[in-house]
Amino acid sequence: MTRRVPLDDEQECAFWTTNVGAKGTTANCRVLIGHRDEAIGASLALLLTLKKYQVLYATNIATLQRQIASWRPHALLLDTRLDADSRYAFVRRLRQDDQTARLLILAMSNVYPLDSVATLKQAGFDGHVRRPCSVWRVIDLLDSHFCRQDA
Template identity: 30%
Template sequence: MRIDSVPANADCRILVVDDNVDATLILSMSLRLKGFAVESAQSGPQALTISQSWQPDAVLLDISMPGMDGYETCERLREQPGSGDVLVIALTGYGQEEDRKRVRETGFDAHLVKPVNLSLLPDLLPQLIIEKKARLASE
């Protein structure tokens, strides 16, 4: 993927992680209809396994999950080799300033509060991916 232009949706690999099966299905289907390559997971450990083998460009990660929550999942994802350029977005019902601060401190790149406007994601995701890759290239 080039870092100087917004890629076509088909060039973006998105991993959707949420323990709510219906939420995962709706978001995944919505992104697929817009042309994205999408995989989904219902837990942190499953997300880590998929991420390591599939190498997504972005991960939409729920915070409140049983067992390994989104914070721990993000931290472990960041420890995986080759995951430094993956865009990780917190997708959560938690939207207070202290929640946003914890999201930033944990290593997420962005914070979206549920319910997410599904019509905005197809334009937002590729742009955020490009911005992250450009930021990393300039470091």
């Protein structure tokens, strides 16, 4: 069993925006996961599914783009390694598009090399979890954002 240790450090795990999602159950909340490591992405997708989120998972930007266009997720959990080489051009494009401008985007970044919080904020991420991060922390962030009432 995972022991829950409180983490209040913005450098490790935090939301920076205060936009509150729709209140209600998570059954109608669609979460898209973009992660390079299949084991991590699939595990996170399974746990979110068990928490009654609708979840899709992809390992590359091209697939994420197609899924965003066709599925219209409410949140994107993005491994920053998928977009860092382009200096987060994918996230910047999402923020500029009227269809995806309000999409919740949570960065999942490395401990080393350290992704700067300021750079992630400037790119358009709404929050951040630094790997390794307890999966329960990610789920707690989503639950709090979407004001989950079916906990």
